[in-house]
Amino acid sequence: MTSSTARIFRLSAVAIILMAGGAFISTAQIYPQEELHFRAPAVPRQIIFAGDTVRFDRSDLYERMDRELISFTYMHSNSILMLKKSDRYFKQIEPILKQNGIPDDLKYLMAIESNLNPKAYSSAGAAGLWQFTKMTGKEYGLIIDAEVDERYNIEKETLAACKYLRRAYEKYGDWMTVAASYNAGQGGISRRLTDQRQKSALDLWLVEETSRYMFRILSAKMFFENPAAFGFNVNDFEKYPCHSPKEVVTVSGAIASLVDFAEEHGVTYYQLKEANLWLRDNKLLNKAGHTYKIIIPSGK
Structure with a gap:
C-alpha cells in the first residue's frame, strides 16, 4: 500500500x-x-512535429491525444526513468539524425519504441533502442549473428533507422504516416491509405496499437520538452550522464576472450559488455573479418 x-x-x-x-x-x-483532484494535462489545439502541424480540432483526434497524455502522466516510475535516461541517449542520436536529414522530433519515436532501454527485446523479436527485427535489421545493413548483434549498437542502429525513415518519407511525404509505417510496416499502411482513400495515417482506421502509436509519439514530444507540465521534476544532476569513452579500439581480427580483453584495457568484463551491448558472446572470433569499434568506457 x-x-x-x-x-x-x-x-x-x-x-x-x-x-x-x-x-x-x-x-x-x-x-x-x-x-x-487528479488532473489530465491539457490537450493543445495543435502541435508542430517534424515541421508539420498536427491539429486536434476533431473530437476523435482530441480524445486519442488525451488518452496518451494521461498515460504519460500516470505511468510514474516509467516516466521518471525515461526522463533520467533522456540525456544519455538523446545526445548520442541527435547528431546522427541531423547528419542524415531526419527531423530531431523522430527521436521520440525511438523513445516510445524502447522506453529508452537499449537492452529492450520484444515478444516479436525486435531489439535495441529502435526495435529492429532480425529481418529488417539485416535489410538495412546491420550485422546480426551469434557473436554480434548491431541492433544493440546505438550508432549503427540509428543509422539504419535513418535509412528507413528517409525512404518512408520519400514515399509518403508526411512524418506521422512515416511513424505509423515504422510500427505497422510500409506495405500495410500503403494498402490502408489506398483502401480508405486517405493521405495521412492520422485519418486511417487502424489496429489500436498503431492508432495509438502516433499519438504516443506526439505525447512523448510534449512530455520530454516540458515534464513539469505533467507533474514531473527531474533536475539535471539527477539525469544519467553520457560518458565519453576512455578510448575506442578498432578490431578487424579475433578476440579469443573478451574477459582478457577487458582486463588488458583496465575495465571489468561487465563495464565492457555494458558499453558494447552488441557483443553477444564472451569472445569475438570474427570469421568474416569485419571491422568493429569497441568502446572502452571511462569507468566513471
Missing part, C-alpha cells in the same frame, strides 16, 4: 468514527479538495 493510499484509509476511518459518534465531517474537511 502506498503512503497516499494509507493516508486515505486512515482518514476514511476517522470519518467513520466521527459519524458513529453523531458528528459528521465531510471528506473535503478532512482531505483538502485540491488534493483529491
Whole structure:
C-alpha cells in the first residue's frame, strides 16, 4: 500500500468514527479538495512535429491525444526513468539524425519504441533502442549473428533507422504516416491509405496499437520538452550522464576472450559488455573479418 493510499484509509476511518459518534465531517474537511483532484494535462489545439502541424480540432483526434497524455502522466516510475535516461541517449542520436536529414522530433519515436532501454527485446523479436527485427535489421545493413548483434549498437542502429525513415518519407511525404509505417510496416499502411482513400495515417482506421502509436509519439514530444507540465521534476544532476569513452579500439581480427580483453584495457568484463551491448558472446572470433569499434568506457 502506498503512503497516499494509507493516508486515505486512515482518514476514511476517522470519518467513520466521527459519524458513529453523531458528528459528521465531510471528506473535503478532512482531505483538502485540491488534493483529491487528479488532473489530465491539457490537450493543445495543435502541435508542430517534424515541421508539420498536427491539429486536434476533431473530437476523435482530441480524445486519442488525451488518452496518451494521461498515460504519460500516470505511468510514474516509467516516466521518471525515461526522463533520467533522456540525456544519455538523446545526445548520442541527435547528431546522427541531423547528419542524415531526419527531423530531431523522430527521436521520440525511438523513445516510445524502447522506453529508452537499449537492452529492450520484444515478444516479436525486435531489439535495441529502435526495435529492429532480425529481418529488417539485416535489410538495412546491420550485422546480426551469434557473436554480434548491431541492433544493440546505438550508432549503427540509428543509422539504419535513418535509412528507413528517409525512404518512408520519400514515399509518403508526411512524418506521422512515416511513424505509423515504422510500427505497422510500409506495405500495410500503403494498402490502408489506398483502401480508405486517405493521405495521412492520422485519418486511417487502424489496429489500436498503431492508432495509438502516433499519438504516443506526439505525447512523448510534449512530455520530454516540458515534464513539469505533467507533474514531473527531474533536475539535471539527477539525469544519467553520457560518458565519453576512455578510448575506442578498432578490431578487424579475433578476440579469443573478451574477459582478457577487458582486463588488458583496465575495465571489468561487465563495464565492457555494458558499453558494447552488441557483443553477444564472451569472445569475438570474427570469421568474416569485419571491422568493429569497441568502446572502452571511462569507468566513471
